[in-house]
Amino acid sequence: DGGITQSPKYLFRKEGQNVTLSCEQNLNHDAMYWYRQDPGQGLRLIYYSQIVNDFQKGDIAEGYSVSREKKESFPLTVTSAQKNPTAFYLCASSNGQGNTEAFFGQGTRLTVV
């Protein structure tokens, strides 16, 4: 089945540690996105990539980093510089063309302990 796979579903991090969230898609989409979701705030864009080896900061990129070495993969690293990382993280992809929808993974819930 085509789709987006995020792993792990739940992740616990100690303060001061970096963690990496995985996102893989087999939809042959050019564009991929990372969003953060907090209660009552909708989805906020962290980073996005429209093509392999290129990515741009979204609205809340501070404390996060990404890479796009392969078309199907767009991992997100939450660094120790992110002051409030506890949240639900969603990865999405689209074909990067006008009028098309984004497809979402099932999310990763990150908790700092």
Next chain:
Amino acid sequence: AQSVTQLDSHVSVSEGTPVLLRCNYSSSYSPSLFWYVQHPNKGLQLLLKYTSAATLVKGINGFEAEFKKSETSFHLTKPSAHMSDAAEYFCVVSLTTGTYKYIFGTGTRLKVLA
């Protein structure tokens, strides 16, 4: 600049009664608009999309939305609510100038009462 406003953060309806979730958008040109649904701790699922074809858009699970340019609205409706409709709903506008991004509303949580 593109933006989207969901006018209600919470909506409660009784099972079997109509659902109305309101969304207004701001766009300097003809937008693409979407409604997504999210069940707890899950990803987002597309309900329907408007892409400058028919102004009345039918989606999955009996939902539909009407694009009204004069009112800059894209409200989501369903004639009869079901318990399984209880979820959070997001109105989304796409940004297509230069880079292709999606702008999300803050969401409307729908509660369905038995």
